[in-house]
Amino acid sequence: MTEAAFWSDLTDRGMVQQTTNETMGDWIASQLGSNDELTCYCGFDPTADSLHIGSLLPVVGLRRLKNAGLKPIALVGGATGMIGDPSGKTTERTLLDADALDANVKGIGGQLETLLEGTAGQDFLMVNNYDWFGDIRFVDFLRDVGKHFSVNMMVAKESVRARLEDRDHGISYTEFSYMLLQAYDFLHLFETHGCRLQVGGSDQWGNITAGIDLIHRKHHGEEIEGITFPLITTSSGKKFGKSEKGNIWLDRKRTHPYFMYKYFFDTDDADVVRFLKCFTFVPLEEIGGLATSMETEPHLRATQKALARQVTGMVHGAETAEACAGLEPAMHHDDVEAFEKHAETLGLLDPSSIGSEESSTDLPVVHRPLSELQGEGLLAADLAIACGLFKSKGEVRREVGSNSGFRIDGKPVESFDYRITSQLLGSRRVLQIRKGKKNKRMVCFHG
């Protein structure tokens, strides 16, 4: 892809929210065309030891820049993380201690290596701003950085103003200072790595421009630019990246890959093309074809499948994504053979490997001892509740009655007292229970 094509691709994908330069595409092309390299950076907040899909967009954006030939720097905010960015936040942040931050920086660092498809230090640079903030002296900082900031200007920034106007929460001096730290990051990266472009989410606009201003004051005449990516929203008004269970994390220990796959698979028609453009590297022409397919043969759900597979693959690897893509229809069509094959790949068939994870009751697979079915058998309602399918016996009662939403192997459970016996299982090991059409569990019995 040529430099010019890169920029039009980026804008066509709806990835560009704001730019500091009206002809940003030309500027980037000219920078890349000249002997100079163009280095860009994007910061990530180490608020947890994993990113979630809500912060996926900037990472993907950075990777696009990398693909276009820019030298990316991923900055993990070990120092700024101790302060807390007030941008887009309505309440004061709780401060993390150094150990937790350190663990978070490590966790996120590993994920960035995967997502940026490279090794840190080689294909891209990974820095931690604690390295230069750790022992900077307060007095020096005030002299060298603080002097260049006008409080009047800072107060006018949207992120600060919102909090000043909120009488309930206000803003602490610490968070108020955040902007200076991020501005200094940019300055530091400019001075040490010649970084002249910062990118980030749309809530970073104020911080990015603050950094540009600071560099201008210190280094007259330099061309320093910034780009922000849009905030991803859903057409239904729900927050993108949140399921009923909470955030969709990139860490498979927090969110099983199958959930991630399913989350994207369930994307609303109204959103799926937009997401496909932003989150994946599928060529735009191909996305156009998928969009057409959604109109002419919607039942195939090709668009959703492509999105789910691409994103899951990017985060968890192609093999996992393929297994998820196989498991989904197996679950949907109650195909036990296909289920076992793909669940095996996903490590879902080994009862010892799962069960301790936080969301194990929500996994599509549960394991039970075969002995439970002996004698009178197991009360179906108890099993369904243990799987997290129903939340109380009362709910089971309601379902078995009128419209029989509770089914075992596709057959409606007629009465609340129904028991599952080894006779029902026969020679099989897996049995499927479900609530309605969407909520299913494959129950594996182990002898």
Next chain:
RNA sequence: GGAGGGGUGCCCGAGCGGCCAAUGGGAGCAGACUGUAAAUCUGCCGGCUUAUGCCUACACAGGUUCGAAUCCUGUUCCCUCCA
């Protein structure tokens, strides 16, 4: 510090001595329709070994009453106005 107003189920929001497990809306779940979509329509929507039953619940702790989410007292949190 002074004066008012308020904290109700997942969320919003009625109720203001018994008919209240509590109107209504949203969310959620199920059913119909469909494309494993959206929209729409219908039902459910605190828990309990099967229920003209019991328990838990209307900020917290007490009290008045045959009986309180509804009245009284104290505590606590929030909002508005004044200083």
